[in-house]
Amino acid sequence: MLTKAQIESASDVAARSLFDAIVDQRIPPGAPLRLKELSEQLGMSMMPVREAIRRLAALDLVEIEPRRGARVRELSLADLEDTYFARLHLENIAVWEAAQNFTADDGAQAAAALADREAAQEAGDRVAARDAHERFHFAIYEASQRTWLIRSILPAWRNSERYRIGAMRHIETQGTRDHEHTQILSALMRHDGLEAVRWMTNHLTSSVRLSAQHLISETGEADREISLPKVAEVVARFDIAAGIPAEIPTV
Amino acid sequence: MLTKAQIESASDVAARSLFDAIVDQRIPPGAPLRLKELSEQLGMSMMPVREAIRRLAALDLVEIEPRRGARVRELSLADLEDTYFARLHLENIAVWEAAQNFTADDGAQAAAALADREAAQEAGDRVAARDAHERFHFAIYEASQRTWLIRSILPAWRNSERYRIGAMRHIETQGTRDHEHTQILSALMRHDGLEAVRWMTNHLTSSVRLSAQHLISETGEADREISLPKVAEVVARFDIAAGIPAEIPTV
DNA sequence: TTGTGGAGCCGTTGATCAAATGTCAAGATC
DNA sequence: GATCTTGACATTTGATCAACGGCTCCACAA
Incomplete structure (x- = not known):
């Protein structure tokens, strides 16, 4: 069976190239596009590039000033904190919902993505590893079958990649990440929503800590504690929600 | 003090016109763009229109098939349910966060938007009323100061407008809606997050019920119960979260 | 039922228009 | 005399336009 031949439009190529360049900081924060x-660099006319920039602007990775052009959004500790606040809430809801109706097929897809990621990691292909990582997470979220929730996750996710990639490049904590991924997946396969949420929260919390450390070391921005919901708090929400009997009357 | 002269680009005009036309069903679901x-209708060349369509596609109001053009997304009970599931979660989080640091200025802005809405309603200007309604809600959400969360809300919000506008056109339940708005606002001014969440949940729940009724009556889609979190369940989550002492150790 | 031709439409291009900024010299101010 | 302001001009850059080329779909014929 052949998969449908995917012809990639010029603006697709431009959007992907620009996203990669921004995440890798080949185009640094604040740089004009x-x-x-x-x-000229991409070998196409201005219009597909223009469209690609608008797409990245829709994800808020670049800022557009009318008639003045676009520039890459600056990174900051406040933005990082804000991004992960959103991710913690949104992705936990998705994970919680996914746990209810997680199928063997969902599990297989997620596991395949994890395997791809490790293979890419071995091969030193960072772009492929990042891609597989995204596929793993979204395979899980899609199991929730909450389409609009999943759509809402993507912008914050993509923004967090800007912080995460730099932080992960040097530091060797891959073992921990892999373990967290595996734990999330196995909890989902057991339909244990609470345990899945617990591991997801740990996963995101440790991500944001590493990203913050890296950012501070690079920019020299003042070190401070990041204010995010505590793991126990997040988990408690879902715990209590599960215990509410259905027959409680709506107001 | 003069506000900066806002020049509206051709694609801005096109995007706004198209959005209005889609929400009002002057361009019906499924129609090709x-x-x-x-x-020709808008008196501009194809390019700004093309960009406007891509913007609406980013909000998932229209679907683009490569080389085949765009069409307005179909409405369905499942999509409505899905949209409000996202809204219930996301907007309640925003309201909860807003309650913590709600200022008098936030209150003033929200109240002004409410007043604008009633004035527009009197004048029979549906577009202005819709605009003011959006300003009211987002004035509240912005008080949460959680930028990425707020950004995540917009797509689902805009999608729900497609269902809501039709439902609200004929039915006269404006009194109830106004009351809900006022209650949400006054709870926030008292920094009573739990009460604000309770009223917001009621507000959304009654919106989705009306929208579903209207949709069923128009399309003849089979009537069925919409599955959404119960008000009590939603409120309970925030209730318990508020009770978690900060010193509980993170896992 | 299957292959072919033509019409319609999108994606892309290169050119044109217009806004915004930088440059620089003349004049005002100290 | 040195410094700052002002205004015209040139340059850069984004926004828009009109036309081309190629893909998709439909009708029609074998």
Whole structure:
């Protein structure tokens, strides 16, 4: 069986290239995105590049000033904190919902993505590893079958990649990450929503800590405690929600 | 003090016109969006229209098939349910967070939007009323100061407008809606997060019920119970979260 | 039922228009 | 005389336009 031949439009190529370049900081925060310059580098006209920039702006990775062009959004501890606040809430809801109706097929897809990720990691292919990582997480979220919730997750996810990639490049904590991934997946396969939420929260919390450390070391921004919901608090929410009997009358 | 002269680009005009037309069903669900046709109607070339369509596609109001053009997404009970599931979770989190640091200025802005809405309603200006309604809700959400969370809300919000506008056009339940709005606002001014969440949940729950009724009556889709979190369940989550002492150790 | 031709439409291009900024010299101010 | 302000001009860059090329779909014929 052949998969449908995916023809990639010029603007698809541009969007992907720009996203990679921004995440890898080949285009650093604050840098202007000149249409002419980029279109020459990518070997296409200005319009597909323009469209790609608008797409990234829809994800809020770049800022557009009318008639003045676009520039890459700056990174900051406040933005990092804000991003992970959203991710903690949104992705835990998705995980919680996913636990209810997690199928063997969902599990297989997630496991395959995890395997791809490790293979790419071995091969030193960072882009492929990042791609597989995203596939793993979203395979889980899609099991929730809450389409609009999943759509809401993507912008914050993509933004967090900007912080995560740099932080993960050097530091060797891959073992811990892999373990967290496996624990989330196995909890879901057991339909144990609470345990899945617990591990997801740990996963995100440790991610944000590493990212913050890295950011502080790079920019010299003042070190401070990041204010995020505590693991126990997050877990407690879902715990109590599960205990509410259905027959409680709505107000 | 003069506010900066806001020049509206051609694609801004196109995006707004198209959004209004889709919400009002002047362009019905499933209808194709032909670049040439629209550009002639709007008196501009195809390119700004094309960009406007891509913007609406980013909000998932229209679907783009490569080389085949765009069409307005169909409405369905499942999509409505899904949309409000996301809204219930996301907007309640925002309201809860807003309650903590709600300022008098936040209150003033929200109250002004409410007043605008009633004035527009009197004048029979549906577009202005819709606009003011959106300003009211987002004035509240912005008080949470959780930027990425707020951004995540917008797509689902805009999608729900497609269902809500039709449902609200004929039915006269404006009194109830106004009361709910006022209650949400006054709870926030008292920093009573739990009460604000309770009223917000009621507000959304009654919205989705009306929208579902209207949709069923229009499309003849089979009537069925919509599955959404119960008010008590939603409220309980925040109730318990508030009770978790900060010193509980993170896992 | 299957292959072919033509019409319609989107994606892309290169050119044009217009806004915004930088430059620089003349004049005002101290 | 040195410094700052002002205004015209040139340059850069984004926004828009009109036309081309290629893909998709439908009708029609074998």
